[in-house]
Structures are given as C-alpha cells and as structure tokens.
Amino acid sequence: MNMIVLIVILLVGGMLAWQFEKLxxxxxxxxxxxxxxxxxxxxxxxxxxxxxxxxTEPGQAGPWLAHLKLAWMPRFGIxxxxxxxxxxxxxxxxxxxxGLIAIASSWSEIDFKPGLFQANLLWTLAGVCxxxxxxxxxxFFLFWEVMLIPMYLLIxxxxxxxKSYAAMKFFIFTxxxxxxxxxxxxxxxxxxxxxxxxxxxxxxxLLGVSLDSRLGWLTMLGFFLAFTVKLPAFPFHTWLPDAxxxxxxxxxxxxxxxxxxxxxxxLLRFCIPLFPELSMQFAPVAMxxxxxxxxxxxxxxxxxxxFKRLVAYSSVSHMGFVLLGLYAWNQLALQGAVMQMVAHGxxxxxxxxxxxxxQHRLHTRDMGRMGxxxxxxxxxxxxxxxxxxxxxxxxxLGNFVAEFLVLLGLFAVHPWLTVIAALGLxxxxxxxxxxxxxxxxxxxDEQREMxxxxxxxxxxxxxxxxxxxxxxxxxxxVLDLAQPVLDSLQAITRGDSAAAAxxxxxxxx
Amino acid sequence: xxxxxxxxxxxxxxxxxxATILMLQIAWARNPRVTATLATLxxxxxxxxCRLAAExxxxxVTPLLLxxxxxxxxxxxxxxxxxVTALLAQDYISRGDEPEEFFLLLVLAxxxxxxxxxxxxxxxxxxxxxxLSISLYTLIAYPNKSILPLEAAVKYLVLSGAASATVLFxxxxxxxxxxxxxxxxxxxxxGDSTTGQSILLPAAVMIFAGLGFKLSVVPFHLWTPDxxxxxxxxxxxxxxxxxxxxxxxxxxRLFLDADLFRYRILVEITGLLAIFSMLAxxxxxxxxxxxxxxxxxxxIAHIGYLMIVFMVCINGANRALAVEAASFYLIAxxxxxxxxxxxxxxxxxxxxxxxNVQLQDxxxxxxxxxxxxxxxxxxxxxxxxxxxxxxxxxxFYLVNAAVAGHNWVLxxxxxxxxxxxxxxxxxVIYYMTRRPEEHGADFSxxxxxxxRILSGILIASILLLGVAPQSLMQxxxxxxx
Numbered sequence: 007m008n009m010i011v012l013i014v015i016l017l018v019g020g021m022l023a024w025q026f027e028k029l030x031x032x033x034x035x036x037x038x039x040x041x042x043x044x045x046x047x048x049x050x051x052x053x054x055x056x057x058x059x060x061x062t063e064p065g066q067a068g069p070w071l072a073h074l075k076l077a078w079m080p081r082f083g084i085x086x087x088x089x090x091x092x093x094x095x096x097x098x099x100x101x102x103x104x105g106l107i108a109i110a111s112s113w114s115e116i117d118f119k120p121g122l123f124q125a126n127l128l129w130t131l132a133g134v135c136x137x138x139x140x141x142x143x144x145x146f147f148l149f150w151e152v153m154l155i156p157m158y159l160l161i162x163x164x165x166x167x168x169k170s171y172a173a174m175k176f177f178i179f180t181x182x183x184x185x186x187x188x189x190x191x192x193x194x195x196x197x198x199x200x201x202x203x204x205x206x207x208x209x210x211x212l213l214g215v216s217l218d219s220r221l222g223w224l225t226m227l228g229f230f231l232a233f234t235v236k237l238p239a240f241p242f243h244t245w246l247p248d249a250x251x252x253x254x255x256x257x258x259x260x261x262x263x264x265x266x267x268x269x270x271x272x273l274l275r276f277c278i279p280l281f282p283e284l285s286m287q288f289a290p291v292a293m294x295x296x297x298x299x300x301x302x303x304x305x306x307x308x309x310x311x312x313f314k315r316l317v318a319y320s321s322v323s324h325m326g327f328v329l330l331g332l333y334a335w336n337q338l339a340l341q342g343a344v345m346q347m348v349a350h351g352x353x354x355x356x357x358x359x360x361x362x363x364x365q366h367r368l369h370t371r372d373m374g375r376m377g378x379x380x381x382x383x384x385x386x387x388x389x390x391x392x393x394x395x396x397x398x399x400x401x402x403l404g405n406f407v408a409e410f411l412v413l414l415g416l417f418a419v420h421p422w423l424t425v426i427a428a429l430g431l432x433x434x435x436x437x438x439x440x441x442x443x444x445x446x447x448x449x450x451d452e453q454r455e456m457x458x459x460x461x462x463x464x465x466x467x468x469x470x471x472x473x474x475x476x477x478x479x480x481x482x483x484v485l486d487l488a489q490p491v492l493d494s495l496q497a498i499t500r501g502d503s504a505a506a507a508x509x510x511x512x513x514x515x
Numbered sequence: 516x517x518x519x520x521x522x523x524x525x526x527x528x529x530x531x532x533x534a535t536i537l538m539l540q541i542a543w544a545r546n547p548r549v550t551a552t553l554a555t556l557x558x559x560x561x562x563x564x565c566r567l568a569a570e571x572x573x574x575x576v577t578p579l580l581l582x583x584x585x586x587x588x589x590x591x592x593x594x595x596x597x598x599v600t601a602l603l604a605q606d607y608i609s610r611g612d613e614p615e616e617f618f619l620l621l622v623l624a625x626x627x628x629x630x631x632x633x634x635x636x637x638x639x640x641x642x643x644x645x646x647l648s649i650s651l652y653t654l655i656a657y658p659n660k661s662i663l664p665l666e667a668a669v670k671y672l673v674l675s676g677a678a679s680a681t682v683l684f685x686x687x688x689x690x691x692x693x694x695x696x697x698x699x700x701x702x703x704x705x706g707d708s709t710t711g712q713s714i715l716l717p718a719a720v721m722i723f724a725g726l727g728f729k730l731s732v733v734p735f736h737l738w739t740p741d742x743x744x745x746x747x748x749x750x751x752x753x754x755x756x757x758x759x760x761x762x763x764x765x766x767x768r769l770f771l772d773a774d775l776f777r778y779r780i781l782v783e784i785t786g787l788l789a790i791f792s793m794l795a796x797x798x799x800x801x802x803x804x805x806x807x808x809x810x811x812x813x814x815i816a817h818i819g820y821l822m823i824v825f826m827v828c829i830n831g832a833n834r835a836l837a838v839e840a841a842s843f844y845l846i847a848x849x850x851x852x853x854x855x856x857x858x859x860x861x862x863x864x865x866x867x868x869x870x871n872v873q874l875q876d877x878x879x880x881x882x883x884x885x886x887x888x889x890x891x892x893x894x895x896x897x898x899x900x901x902x903x904x905x906x907x908x909x910x911f912y913l914v915n916a917a918v919a920g921h922n923w924v925l926x927x928x929x930x931x932x933x934x935x936x937x938x939x940x941x942x943v944i945y946y947m948t949r950r951p952e953e954h955g956a957d958f959s960x961x962x963x964x965x966x967r968i969l970s971g972i973l974i975a976s977i978l979l980l981g982v983a984p985q986s987l988m989q990x991x992x993x994x995x996x
Binding site: 151152163193 | 882896901902903907911914915919926933934937938942944945948985988989
C-alpha cells in the first residue's frame, strides 16, 4: 500500500500546488517542496527492513522488499501490481532527491503560472516513481507514457526560444518507440498465454516465456528500441540535445537526472531478463552502440558553443557507459552501470542547474559570450569546477567509481571495446575542461554585473557535492542495496531455476 | 407483434413517438427552448429504455430487426450521443432563425442510426442508412444563411446519393444470386448457389464502395474534409461519431451473420483499405491548419484502425475478441469525437456567427478557458491513444486482437499511423498552451453553464473509460462470448 501512497502524495501535491497559485504566487513552490520532502521521508520511513520471506523455501530471502497486487482488468490479466527491491528503492530516492533539486533550481526562474509548473514537475515525478515500481507490464507502459505529458508541457510552456520543436521531437521519439514496446509487451503476453493458457501481463509470469526466434528478436528489439531511445544511445539520441537545451532548468534537471535512468532501468529490469539468450547474442551490437555513444557524445560535446548543449551531449557519452555496463552483464560491470545511473544523475543535474543559473543571470547560454565568470562569481566557479571534474571522472568522486567498474567488468568480456570506451575518459577531460575554460576562466568582461549563488542555490550545490564525494569514497551502501537485485537478475539469465524461483517469489505471494 | 417484441424495440418506439411529439409541438408554437428540451428528453429516455428492452434480448422481431445486446448497447450509445449533441447545439443553433427543426432532424437521424444497429436484413439496413443520410443532408445545410454549409450539404447529397444507389445495386446483385435478403439466409444462399461465387465479387465491391463512402474509408474519403468543414460543428461531431459507428456496426453484422469471412479475398480488401486509411488519413491530417479538417482526416485514420478487426475475424477463434475490440473502440471513439467537436461547438457559439476552428483561434485557450482546454486536451490525448484515456484502452484492445490474429502488417501500419498522428494532435495542444503574449485570438466566450457541465461530463467519461474500463470489458465479454 505504501507504494501507492507515495505516488498519490505526489499527484495530490501537484493538484494542491496548482490550486494554491490563486491564493499566493509563492505558495506553490513551498507546497511542492513540502510534498517532495514528505514523499521522501515517507519512503525512507516505510522501507521494510527485511526482504519478503520466501514461502517455498523458508529462511532465504528474495530481493523484493515490498509487493502489492490489486485486481484491475481481469479481462486481460492486468493488475495493479507494484513491487520494490533495492534497485527501485535506490532510484526512487534519487528521483525524489533530484526532485528537490529541480524545485530549488526553478525557485526564482518561473514567473508564468508557477502553480501549474510545480504541478507538472510533481506529476512527472509521480510518473517516474510509477515506472520504477510497476511490475505489471501494462502498468509499466502506462506510467512510461503518462510521465511524458507533464514533461512535454514543461518544455512546451516554459521552455526557451525553440521550445515547440524540441517538445514535439521529444514526445514523438519517445512515444513512437513506446508504441513498439506496447506491441512487444502484447506479443509477449499472448505468447505467455499460449504456454500457460492464461493471459497475464505480470512481469513474474512473463519471465521465462520463450518465443520462437524471429518473433523473439522482433519483440526484444521493440523493448530495446524503446529503452535506448530514452537512455539515449547512439544513434537514437538526437532528441536529447534539443529537449535538454530548450527545457526550463528544472525540466533539464529532471530529464537528465531521472528520465534517462528510466531507460537504463528498463533495460536492466525488463529487456535483458525477459530475453536472456537473445540479449546475450545481441550484446555485441548493444555494446558497440554504447562505445560509439561514448566517443560520439564526447566529440560532439567538444564541438558545442552552447553551455546546455555541451552538457546534454556529455550525457549521451556518459549513458554510453551504462549501456556498456548493462550488456557486459557481469557483476562488476552491472555495479558500475548502477553507480553510473546514480552518479551521473547527480553530477549532470548540478551542471544543468549551473547552466540554468547562468542563463537566468546572463540571458545567454553561448559560451562565447561568457568568460572570466570566476572573478565575478567565485562560488559559481568553484561549483562548476567541482562538477566538471566529477563529470570527467576524477578519482574520489562517484563518476570515477562508476566508470572504472564498468571498464573493469567490460574488460573481461570485450577487451577491445574497453580500449575504445576508455578513450571516452580522455575526451571527457577535454570537453569538461574546455567548458571551464570558456565560461569561467580568461579575462572577465568588466561591464557585466552578476549575482553569485545565494544561500538556496549553495545549499542545493552543497548537497550534491556531498553526495558525489560520498559515492566516490564509500560507494559500498549503494552497491549493497543493489547487489541482491543484480544477483537475482543474473540468476534469471543463467537459467538457474532455483535462483530464478527465488527471484520471482515476490510475485507469487 | 408480441408485447415482448414491442418491448425489445422500445428505443425505436420512444424515438418515433418523440419525433411525432416534436413535430406537433413545432407546428403548435415555435419555441427553441421547449423543442430542445423535448428532443433531449426523448433521446435520454430512448437511451434508458434500452435497459428495459434488454430483458428479452436476444429476440428476432420481424425478419428485419434483431434486438440483441449488441444492438441495444449501440442504440443506447447513439441516443446518448444524440442527446449530448442536442445539448451542445442548443446555443450554437439558436443564434439563427427557426432553429426548432434542427432538433427534430437530429432525433430522426438517431432513429436511422438505431435501426442500423438492429438491422439483420438488407432492407432494414437500407432503411436505416437512408433515414440517417437524408436527415444529415438537411442538418448539414441547416444554417441556411451561409454558403459553406450549403456547399457541404450539396456535396454530401450528391455523393452520398450515388453511394446509396451503388449499395442498392450491390444488394440487388446479391438478391439475384441467392434470392435472400436476410443476412444469415444470404450467407447460406451464397454457399449453396453456383452463381453465387461469380456474382459475389462485383456485388461486394459495390457494397464496399457505398458503405466505404459512408465510413469515409480511403479511397472513398474525398468528401470528408469538405463536408466536416462546412457542416455546423455539432453536426460534424454527430456525422463523425454516430453516423460512422452505426454504419460500421451494420457492416460488421453483415459480415458476421452472412459469414463473409469465408471469402478471403473480401476480407483482404478490407485489410488493404484499412492500411490505406491509416496511412493516408494520418499523412493528410499533418497538412491541415483547420481543426475540423484535421479531425476529418483523423477520423479517416481511426476508421482505418477499426477495419483491422475484419482481418482478425478470419480465424473463428479470435472473432469474439475482435468484435469486443471493435465495440470498445466505437464507444471510446464516439465519446472522444463528440468531445472534440463539442469544444469546437462551444467556442463557436458566440453571436458573431463565425466558426472558430482555425488553430489560431484556440491559441492560449489554456489560460483563457481552462476547463474547455482540458476538454480538448483529454479528447486529443484520447485520439492519440495516450494512457489513462478511453482511446488508449481502445487501441490496446485492437493491438491485442491483431496480435492474437498475427496481423503483423496491419499492426505495423497502426504503429506508423499513430506515430504520425501524435504530431498533429500535439500541435493543437501546443497552440492551446501558447502564452498570452504569443497568441492573437480576440474572441471572448460567453459564460455558459450548460457547456461547462457537459464538458465536465465528457472529460469524466473519457477518463473513466481509460482508468476503470473493467466493468464495460466484463459486460462486452458477457454479451459476446
């Protein structure tokens, strides 16, 4: 029940924020802040300490922490089925924490209909939480699509000069690939019916359904496309620079910090475990796309003059590591991919917040018109330096741990791809330092008057700095949280029946 | 006729009595308000009477009509849609002279649609079709002082008349081959007769052409955008939803009862028409800046999606699912289309007499009229098939049916069509969200309580069908399996 309450808190908070706008234009921000804080505290307070016990083999625990199943559309075997394990929990905490950052970053930026803005922000968060919790494939698809609408509105209403194009492109890319996934889900469910005689959309019932090879390939590709468009992987990334650049700051923070992770989550939770053999055959292609993304994103990032576009392309590069880690599918690489999801979420959110703050003050994102900002705004400069080096993978910070683990795991599978991907670390250094040089160093423009970060912004930055240092120096808690999930997923793909039964018991309770 | 038969036809009886009363009332004393209220009351009563009529279902009443649950469900749908249209049209049509007969014609058109739902005989099919079409000619031309509706009506009259004649010729050929007019007798006759095979194809082509015209299936769609654009908005809504759904139900029943799915070539023609409609409808809708024309092309695409069910029906095991999917789709599509045209009606009801149907006209609607904008938003998302709306569940039904029938080519066209569709639906939403400084629309809307309540009801019903469709699903399954 707790999981539904979590989503309802966010939905209701959105409604309230929208309506409170009529009372006082400042009220929606506080409402949103209170809502997300409440949701975060509620989540942390109600996390079950113990995993759900097995019914069949007492004494051993599966990875699932909570499970809920309510009848919904029995006609199609669709139920309101939510489940939480360590991975979901980790991503939920990331989602809500970055939600707070997004609210903080939009605090003084939004003048037009602030209530509706905060409402859309909260509804996006609700949709993302649903994606991380749903284990009924129909429900998952529903959240996957529904979270696009508030995000579309965020870009289309509060975006920058080219918002109509960017919002449209974002929506069409994700929606069209989503339709393919819907098709794949339905095919899988009907195939499951041919085997078990009962139509069901539950993840637990569909695990292990095998398709004949041609149909299986197409179905797997349906999932893969939907998730890699969202990730985004090369060559499906073209919506990303536009959407990130045109979105309002909070929108960019949500997009880069959280929405991209839903793609990685989908691959990890659904695409690979549902099609273990085909995924293994497909892995070289997927890893090739990942390595191409790492290099291509980095090269394009270096070519940008727009601050936000540069960060957006760096996301393509970083998410390439996630794809590599996922398809290498060994313990180290998977740990690295999960770490990268968290660390990239934090570091990129911070960079987008910086970009937003600069645009708010300078009314430009063009780095050619920046330069020497460090002298005028030393706090901003220091923060930018920190996150730039985090992004390039400085040892001691979260991103380094993530990328190092991915490369380590990948080396066991595919040494040559590792060599190529490792080049990404060098190119990351080039574009990150280029960004610093262009925007913050050099001779200051004397005519410019700009305010440095205030207390609110520094608080948000400090929180993210602490998070990245913590992830870099002591990543073990994150890895511990995700480990049982990764173990059970790996067990499923090994076809280890005992372990697979262990993993699926959550669904049979 | 027995009393049970009488009861089974109750919706038709209520509508007919209502139509007579309306006629007398108009002759006695003209009063638009009274007429509109009476018409709405008649339609609502007829809709409610379907419940009573269902007690004896399924019951064959005369060789012409079959009162089964499917027919009664669609009767109720058409009557309610008619009632909503009457309510929406009240302000719109009252700005002209002598608006009373509009409501009378609307009731007559609804009778035609209901007869189509009941029809199991070529004669009743034709009767229903003509009753519906002839009422529509006049409804389209109703704002008699403007040129655009008149042009649309004449266009529709000429082409629709030709289509009816073609259908009739097709029926005659079938009769010549089999000597039967009832759907199931026709099917048996086709199987027995030796000339049946050779005559079936030309007859079927004629019937397809005629009914395809009424359904506006590509390549018989050319009239659609012009007529939708010219017709008054409430009539366009009725034409796009009820008129099409009724013809579709009749066509589906003809195929089912006469078991025309035996003839693979016929079904493959429908599959081909479906693909053409999905692709052409969506592609042409991209080019429109007039919302009514855009919705016209989108309705072509939606009929294309619906036609998928014919191919699914080839396999007898999937037939029930296919009919279930078609029924759900028709219900969702009717509610959504009425809602979309309802918005156009509501924003065109100001006394200036101009229809505000360009994209520019709804610019910034979100900030001027949030409730009406939400109505349009819900309708568009439903047409685009986004989750939580009726349109999504309907599309989900279709995808399930097509997957069960392994119709991959059709599914692929559905995906491409829907992906294209998102663009033009979203464009309308984008216009509605433009900020005050960006939009130049200047008309002001009169505060209209009835319109607001109706908007609320339409939004609620579309969302309800999208979020909690299980009871309707159970009902459909119960009556079709």
